[in-house]
Amino acid sequence: MKLNIDYQEKFEHRHIAPNPADTTEMLQAVGVNTIDELIAQTVPQKIRLAKPLSLPAAKSEFDYLNDLKQTASKNKVFKSYIGQGYYDVIVPGVIQRNxxxxxxxxxxxxxxxxxxxxxxxxxxxxxxxxxxxxxxxxxxxxxxxxxxxxxxxxxxxxxxxxxxxxxxxxxxxxxxxxxxxxxxxxxxxxxxxxxxxxxxxxxxxxxxxxxxxxxxxxxxxxxxxxxxxxxxxxxxxxxxxxxxxxxxxxxxxxxxxxxxxxxxxxxxxxxxxxxxxxxxxxxxxxxxxxxxxxxxxxxxxxxxxxxxxxxxxxxxxxxxxxxxxxxxxxxxxxxxxxxxxxxxxxxYHGPKGLKLIAERIHGLTVLLDKALAELGYEQQNKVYFDTLKYELGALAKPIHGQAINNEMNLNYSGTSVSISLDETTSLEDVKTIIRFFAKVKAMSLNDVAVDEMAADITTVIPAELQRTSAYLTHQIFNAHHSEHEMLRYIKSLEAKDLSLCHSMIALGSCTMKLNATTEMVPVTWAEFSKIHPFAPTDQVGGYMQVFDELNKWLSEITGFAAMSLQPNAGAQGEYAGLMVIRAYHQDRGDHHRSIALIPSSAHGTNPASAAMAGMKIVVVKCDDNGNIDVADMKAKAEQYKNELSCLMVTYPSTHGVFEESIIDICQIIHDNGGQVYMDGANMNAQVGLTSPATIGADVCHLNLHKTFCIPHGGGGPGMGPIGVAKHLVPYLPGHAVVDIDNGKAIHAVSAAPWGSASILLISHAYIAMMGPDGLTNATKYAILNANYIKARLEKHYPVLYAGANGRCAHEMILDCRAFKAYGIEVTDIAKRLMDYGFHAPTVSFPVAGTVMVEPTESEPKHELDRFCNAMISIRHEIEDVEKELIDKVNNPLKNAPHTAAVITANEWERPYTRQKAAFPLPYVAQYKFWPSVGRVNDTYGDRTLICTCPPIESYEFEESVIE
Missing domain, CATH: 3.40.640.10 (Type I PLP-dependent aspartate aminotransferase-like (Major domain))
Structure with missing residues (x-):
């Protein structure tokens, strides 16, 4: 037997789930012979990239982590006393791991x-x-x-x-x-x-x-x-x-x-x-x-x-x-x-533990103040919590040198220095600071009775500024202080939530794809996690390398000249992009250009962001197929040509279609003096096949928590970097503390110069391990998976929009509005899906009474089939209501979701079986996820608004002792 010693596992095969046999079956269901044939029918030829992505070859997971360790070593993890809103912390292990x-x-x-x-x-x-x-x-x-x-x-x-x-x-x-x-x-x-x-x-x-x-x-x-x-x-x-x-x-x-x-x-x-x-x-x-x-x-x-x-x-x-x-x-x-x-x-710490942490930080700060006063240093803050400030004059430079020699970063401004202590600061750290402050005055630590001082530390906070009110009195903050109790509490809450660990979350426009473990691992490495955002540039070489590479890779993917990695959410990216366009117009003297054309189908954040950027919104109609009404847009672009700032457009459209006229649309905007802002929410259908620059856009934001694998985190974090064409590069966001010289930079849009920098590692890992071919194949499979679901479900649910050849992009809209005639709302479908073990797709957006489905490339065929089977089974349940085989109000959809408490109750008076309620298909019994509550009452909650933990007896009880 000949042995293959050249084999290297490809991350692409771990990320893209369908195997060759499944792919063949899916293509057959869709009605094409190859995946490239499907892509040719889906993505207009005139917007296809002329050549493959020029990115480094894919790395294996093993090689990537080894290489990144070398990169990480270029970051110097000094003790940080910079403060300014950022402090080192001790992350409890039970919270970090779980x-x-x-x-x-x-x-x-x-x-x-x-x-x-x-x-x-x-x-x-x-x-x-x-x-x-x-x-x-x-x-x-x-x-x-x-x-x-x-x-x-x-x-x-x-x-x-x-x-x-x-x-x-x-x-x-x-x-x-x-x-x-x-x-x-x-x-x-x-x-x-x-x-x-x-x-x-x-x-x-x-x-x-x-x-x-x-x-x-x-x-x-x-x-x-x-x-x-x-x-x-x-x-x-x-x-x-x-x-x-x-x-x-x-x-x-x-x-x-x-x-x-x-x-x-x-x-x-x-x-x-x-x-x-x-x-x-x-x-x-x-x-x-x-x-x-x-x-x-x-x-x-x-x-x-x-x-x-x-x-x-x-x-x-x-x-x-x-x-x-x-x-x-x-x-x-x-x-x-x-x-x-x-x-x-x-x-975990509770009110007493938290106070002890705060007292320790404050106490060590007081100790440092007193000790440095003994050395002749005059501290300027009369009342302080954790930060001391000194005017050092000629001593500033030698103090800076000593701090660096001791691998400590203080906060410098001219000849002033401030020192901010934190939870990680120890008595030995304080002695080290005292030691080198003494050294520059030719003195030593022995000249200060630090240990005697430490035994008698009192606060400098006057009585009128000291807290006297109680806090964190609720039992939740007073019941989980041992690790075992905390672990069980965390796990008890985790068990109530459906995540990608349980089943696919086919949310249109939100792209819930695999967040690979290897992508996540480096986020908690000390070389990345313990770095202050205002650390000296010569200490952050690893981060700078990651940013430089990510900037180049995302620029290649989008076709743009440069990126700003600062916006720390998709909506922030929208806002940043529009502010860059605004700055460009104003720099050219076009202060009057303030109108944004926005299609009626746009994400709600689009008009909200435009309003925040001071723009006036003019809505462009969509035709019956969900495409931008080109004639209406052209008329409005010409009508407002002297005031036109930009068009905001999502591509593929919010309706899940590659609009054939997109290049003409962008050209019309340019002809009338405007810029084209592309919302990057649907980049998962573009990467490697087309690009924002190719269609004619000038700027776009990228939802890294969608296309580029940063997890959604239960509602955040996200990242929304923007890419821009060459003429907009000078206006990319700057920063007041860290010099980001773009020439004519707008002011900052986020607090840190590179936004949520540590999670940029996730997208860096994804691109590096997928490589150019893997990224392109991911897009192809996202489109294949979506069209496979469309092929299976369109006999049961009308698919609202499709492209010229009847194909959807990476998502589709299923029309559920007709069911309203016999009392079934789209919300009922969403809640019933929980009984089948699924999170609902996007509900009533962008069209009320519909669901928007996006499966992503990381879902295997059998998971797609499970979802389709659930949706078809629900359609049959709707038919039972339609045919009056079951009550219009008392039925599995209206009563969904069904909790374990309902199913196991002594009484059951519903006109369908418990089996039908809880285990409507055979697979559900094996994979059952129980919703922890029945359908929530939004009206009641808004009428009696309570936004804090209520008295513990309202939802929990103490176990009684049984003798």
């Missing part, structure tokens, strides 16, 4: 289908409760993207709420972190909001101001008493936003107790790694009276169909998909996974 590294948590989708998302919803409710307790506010959301963008959302919410419509000045304390001020500048420009940046102690407040923002503790570390400033602001009708450090709130008076209207910040310090900037969950809390204006998602308590405790996303009518250009925010993705981690950190 949440951050667990696909049962990171592969879940946003909890729109609440009945199979109760675990995640509870974890997010814990987060909201934690935020409210610590800030002293009345209502909080379930996270935003980062601290800087949360501050921008607060500013805009204040602007939207202003009673004096002439007020357009927003006061910004000069001691707010610079990256946050940079984002405020970006957000303020399109609306003509004037930022007045100054000293809160001396500023003259006027009625032309609609809002103000301060940092607590301030950017330099000083803790100010803002009570008088808050009172004076309110006297002038000015609402106050406070950017608060969550760890400090364990010791400091919460902002809600001294007059804050909105409190925002980052929860990163609660057990989430720095990761060179993210992802981290921002928090946003406000007064109850502003709940209908608050951005982001809110988790609320309700009841299910049996009257039992249940959770769901509340107040969803505020979402941009409904309000579109009238939305006050374009937020689509949150940071659910990281919010869950932060909430679990609070659950």
């Amino acid at each position: 949440i951050l590294e667990n696909p049962g948590w990171y592969t879940q989708y946003t909890p729109y289908q609440a009945e199979i998302a109760q675990g995640r919803l509870q974890a997010l409710l814990n987060f909201q409760t934690m935020v409210l307790d610590l800030t002293g506010m009345e209502i909080a959301n379930a996270s935003l993207l980062d601290e800087g963008t949360a501050a921008a959302e607060a500013m805009f919410m204040q602007y939207s709420l202003r009673k004096n419509q002439q007020a357009n000045v927003f006061f910004v304390s000069e001691e707010v972190f610079p990256q946050t001020i940079d984002i405020l500048k970006t957000r303020a420009q399109p609306y003509g909001i004037e930022l007045l940046i100054g000293d809160h102690r001396t500023v003259e407040l006027t009625e032309q101001m609609f809002g103000a923002i301060v940092q607590y503790p301030s950017g330099n570390g000083e803790v100010y008493n803002y009570a008088d400033f808050a009172a004076n602001s309110h006297a002038k009708g000015i609402k106050l936003t406070v950017v608060a450090d969550i760890m400090s709130l364990l010791l400091l008076t919460p902002p809600g107790e001294w007059g804050a209207d909105i409190v925002v910040g980052s929860s990163q310090r609660f057990g989430v790694p720095m990761g060179f900037g993210g992802p981290h969950a921002a928090f946003f809390a406000t007064k109850d009276e502003y709940k209908r204006s608050m951005p982001g998602r809110i988790i609320g308590v309700t009841i299910d169909s049996a009257g039992n405790y249940a959770l769901r996303m509340a107040l969803q009518t505020r979402e941009q998909h409904i309000r579109r250009d009238k939305a006050t925010s374009n937020i689509c993705t949150a940071q659910a996974l990281l919010a869950i981690m932060a909430g679990m950190y609070a659950v």
Whole structure:
């Protein structure tokens, strides 16, 4: 037997699920002989790439991780005392292993289908409760993207709420972190909001101001008493936003107790790694009276169909998909996974443990202050929590050299230095700092009685600024402090959630594909996770190499000249792209170009983002086939040619079709002076076959959490880098702290210079291991899988749109509107799918009363068949209602989902069997996933809005002791 020693396993074969035999059967069902024949019938020839992708050859998983270890070694993991909103942390092992590294948590989708998302919803409710307790506010959301963008959302919410419509000045304390001020500048420009940046102690407040923002503790570390400033602001009708450090709130008076209207910040310090900037969950809390204006998602308590405790996303009518250009925010993705981690950190440590951590940080800071004072260093902050500031003059340079020699990064500004301590700082670390501060004065550690000082440390926080109110009193934060209890709690919640671990999630437009383990592994490597985003450039060579490679690869895939990796969500990418287009027009003197043409079928974030960028939206009609009405678009482009800024277009269309006229559409826009923004939501049908540049786009964003394998994380994180044509490169986002020189850069759109940098590794791994052929084949199989489902289901459900040859792209819309005639809503189908073990496809978007199905290339044929069988079985159940073989109200669809409690109840009075309810097809018994609650009651939840953990007896009970 001849042995093959050249064999190397291909990652492509692990990612793309259908095997050759399955492929043959699927092609036969679709009615073609080869996959290339199908592609030729689906993707218009005139937009096909002229040559294959020019990318490095695919690496095996083993080789990729070995090579990345070499790259990672170029990052120097120094102890960070930079602060400025980012701090090293200790991630509890039970949380890292069982949440951050667990696909049962990171592969879940946003909890729109609440009945199979109760675990995640509870974890997010814990987060909201934690935020409210610590800030002293009345209502909080379930996270935003980062601290800087949360501050921008607060500013805009204040602007939207202003009673004096002439007020357009927003006061910004000069001691707010610079990256946050940079984002405020970006957000303020399109609306003509004037930022007045100054000293809160001396500023003259006027009625032309609609809002103000301060940092607590301030950017330099000083803790100010803002009570008088808050009172004076309110006297002038000015609402106050406070950017608060969550760890400090364990010791400091919460902002809600001294007059804050909105409190925002980052929860990163609660057990989430720095990761060179993210992802981290921002928090946003406000007064109850502003709940209908608050951005982001809110988790609320309700009841299910049996009257039992249940959770769901509340107040969803505020979402941009409904309000579109009238939305006050374009937020689509949150940071659910990281919010869950932060909430679990609070659950694990509890109020006592958290306070001890905060006291230790503060105590070591006081010790360092006293010791350096003994050496003759004069510290400038009178009241502080964890940050000391010194003016060093000529000593700044030798101190910097000594810090580097000791592998420590301090925060430098001219000859000033600040030192921010964190949870990981030890007494030995403090002694090391004292030692080298002493050395530059020709002194030694022995000149300071550090150990004696350490035995008698008292706070420098005055009584009026010390926290006295209780927090985290709910039993959830007081019951899981041993690892065994915590493990069981995490697992009990995980068991209530359906994820990709259980079955495919065929969400149209959301691309729930495989998040391979090898792609995820490097995220928690210390060389990547423990790096501060403002670390010196000579310490981050590994990250710079990854960014450079990813920039080149994504540019090749899109056909563009360059990328910005900064936007940390898809909607942020939309906004960034539009702001780049805006800057381009303004730089050319075309200040009047402010109209965005947007098809009626567009994602709701499109008009919301355009409105945020200060644009006026003109809607373009779609024809009966779901395509852009070219004649209508041409007429409007010509009508507004002097004011036209851009067209926003999704390709393939939101209806799942490669529109034949796309090149002509782009040309019409260019002929009338506009730019073409392509929404990259459907890039999974483009990679390797066509590209945004090929169709004529000037800019697009990429949802890395869709096409490029970053997990959805139960509703976030995401990443939304933008690619641009050569003429737009100079305008790509810059940053106030880290120099990103693009020539004419717009201000920052995210707090960190490269957004959520640590998860860029996932997309880097995916592209490197797939290689050019693998990426192209992934697109082909995404199209094949979708057309296979279409072939199986179109006899049972009308497929709403198709291309010129009757093919869909990577997704399709199944029309369920006719069922309404006999009482069956599309929601009933979605809930019934839970009984079959599936999460529903996208419901009622982009067309009400439909479902949009996208299977992805990582699903095998047998999983596609399971889903199709479920959908066909449900269609037969609908026929039973239609033919009046079963009651119109009391039937399996209307009663879905069926819980174990319902199925095992002593009484059963329904006109169908328990078997029919719970095990409608043979495979279900083997793979049964039980929804933990019955159908949730949204109306009840919104009528009695509760967004914190209710009394424990309302949904849990203590086990009684049996003798």
